[in-house]
Amino acid sequence: MTIYYTEEHEWIRVEGEHATVGISDHAQEQLGDIVFVELPEVGKKLAKGEQAAVVESVKAASEVYAPVGGEVTEVNGALEDKPEIVNEDAEGEGWFFKMKLADPGELEGLMDRDAYEKYVEGLA
Amino acid sequence: MSSPARTPLFDLHLELGARMVAFAGYEMPLRYPAGIIAEHRHCRSRAALFDVSHMGQLRILGEDAAAALEGLVPADIRGLAVGRNRYTMFTNDAGGILDDLIAGREKEGLFLVVNAARKAADIAHLKAALEPACTVEPLEDRALLALQGPAAAEVLARLRPEVDELRFMESGWFELAGARCRVARCGYTGEDGFEISVPADAATELARALLASEEVAPAGLGARDSLRLEAGLCLYGHDLDETTTPVEAGLAWTIGRRRREEGGFPGAEVILRQLREGAPRRLAGLRPEGRVPVREGAEIRLPGGAVIGRVTSGGFGPTVGGPVAMGYLDSAHEAPGTRLEVLVRGRAVPAEVARLPFVPHRYRR
Known part of the structure; x- marks a missing residue:
């Protein structure tokens, strides 16, 4: 099981050809209190970089993009009533959706945890 | 672009862990570590302290200051007793709103609090219309703190018991943190509370004295916005602008009877017609x-x-x-x-x- 991050602060945890996607702990910290998450429909086919979800904090709405292409297989229904789970556990219980990868080769170029942490430090 | 200005409480905000944002030319706290929702709830249940020093504070001096200001706003200013304040707006000839403000009657002249983003335009507008008969004096060496919430009165009265004698929209001068402060019982949250105009060099000490009360937590612009929205209070540049009239904005209540009869403010024709016929x-x-x-x-x-x-x-x-x-x-x-x-x-x-x-x-x- 490997976790990758994007420059737009999504994470993707990969197991074979299946993956789970969410936003990073850094992203939830930047957004502040999350009050709404709009999730994709199960079955939706996403291209790499396509808008997949919307996360809304008290202040603003932000788009969440698909880190790689694939088909949505499951969404985290718990976020509908308790979007604050994303603040509490962004990289665990606060996952957004699961997908079946179209092309695992697209994972190349994403950051591993160390690289992402350095990237975030560079943004400060 | 020039770098944003800082309020006298800037260092305190950083010390409290605020996330700062640029707003109306100032670097202001958006939120503290507790977060917007917690700050909002704290204001509704106890008391929150806001730095609103970015807002414009000014004095209008001159014998006929009240009558002169009535030439720019539709509220009854002449009828204000000393120590009373009124919410009103600068209107244009089309009946639109140039800014909204609080005007208070002082022993000498008037005390105005205007929006940060409109401060420069308001001062120019006032000077053009009121000088030289009156003097328009921007108070740049004062900070403005807002203490809001059901515990605000109890907290402030610990520093100065007399402040609790003020009623909503009344103001007076009191010594707080060793400085002469103007305390007005008003705010932008829907809760009981005070806005305290304090000399810049005493602002941090006063803020610390208020934050020392266990009821008080700091709150930023994020909570200020969600609180005022729930309270149905308008935000200039969003709910009010040069194309919206006071009647359309639901602010007809701010126009006193004498002003409805006499007019004599910019846009009176449009505004009085909307009062009669609806908007x-x-x-x-x-x-x-x-x-x-x-x-x-x-x-x-x-x-x-x-x-x-x-x-x-x-x-x-x-x-x-x-x-x-x-x-x-x-x-x-x-x-x-x-x-x-x-x-x-x-x-x-x-x-x-x-x-x-x-x-x-x-x-x-």
Whole structure:
């Protein structure tokens, strides 16, 4: 099981050809209190970089993009009533959706945890 | 672009862990580590301290200051007793709003608090109209703190018991933190509370003295916005601008009887006609169904039909526990309970016209 991050602060945890996607702990910290998450429909086919979800904090709405292409297989229904789970556990219980990868080769170029942490430090 | 200005409390904000943002030319705290929702709830249940030093404070001196100001605003200013304050707005010849403000009567002249983003324009406007008969004096060496919430009076009275004698929209001068402060019992949250004008060099000491009370927590601009929205209070540049009249904005109550009879303020023709005949559109509250926040700019439509207006302020209301919004709509549909819909990312969200405020005001009258 490997976790990758994007420059737009999504994470993707990969197991074979299946993956789970969410936003990073850094992203939830930047957004502040999350009050709404709009999730994709199960079955939706996403291209790499396509808008997949919307996360809304008290202040603003932000788009969440698909880190790689694939088909949505499951969404985290718990976020509908308790979007604050994303603040509490962004990289665990606060996952957004699961997908079946179209092309695992697209994972190349994403950051591993160390690289992402350095990237975030560079943004400060 | 020039770097944003700092208020006298800048270092204290950093010490408290604030996330700072640029707002109206100032570097202001958006939120502290507790977060917007916690800060909002703390204000409703105990007391919150806001730095609002970015707002413009000014004095108008001169024997006929009150009569002179009436030439620019539709409120009854001459009828204000010393120590009384009124909410009003600078209007233009079309009846639109140049800024909204609080004007207070002092022993000598008037004390005005205006919006940060409109401060320079307001001062120029006042000087052009009122000088040389009156003197317009911007007070740049004063900070402004807002202490808001049900515990605010008890906290401030610990420093100076007399402040609790003030009623809503009354003001007076008191010594706090060793400095001469102007305390006005008003605010922008819907709660009881005070706005304290304090000399810049005493502001941090006063803020620390207030924060030392266990009831008080700091709150930033994020909570200020969600609190005022729930309280149905307008934000200039969003709910009010040069194209919206006081009648359309639901602010007819700020226009006193004598001013309705006499006119004599910019845009009186339009505003008095709207008072008699009604306005074509009205600012209304909206309660969207579900959880999705409906934000500024969203179209308001009849169910499945025509666009009848637009949202001017909207977001999540922590005390309401769901989305709340305000917007202008065709006055034929302004009745509370009217079923409408708002468009969010291309999807129609059912919404109902709601009575403002969303959360009852708790002023000490």
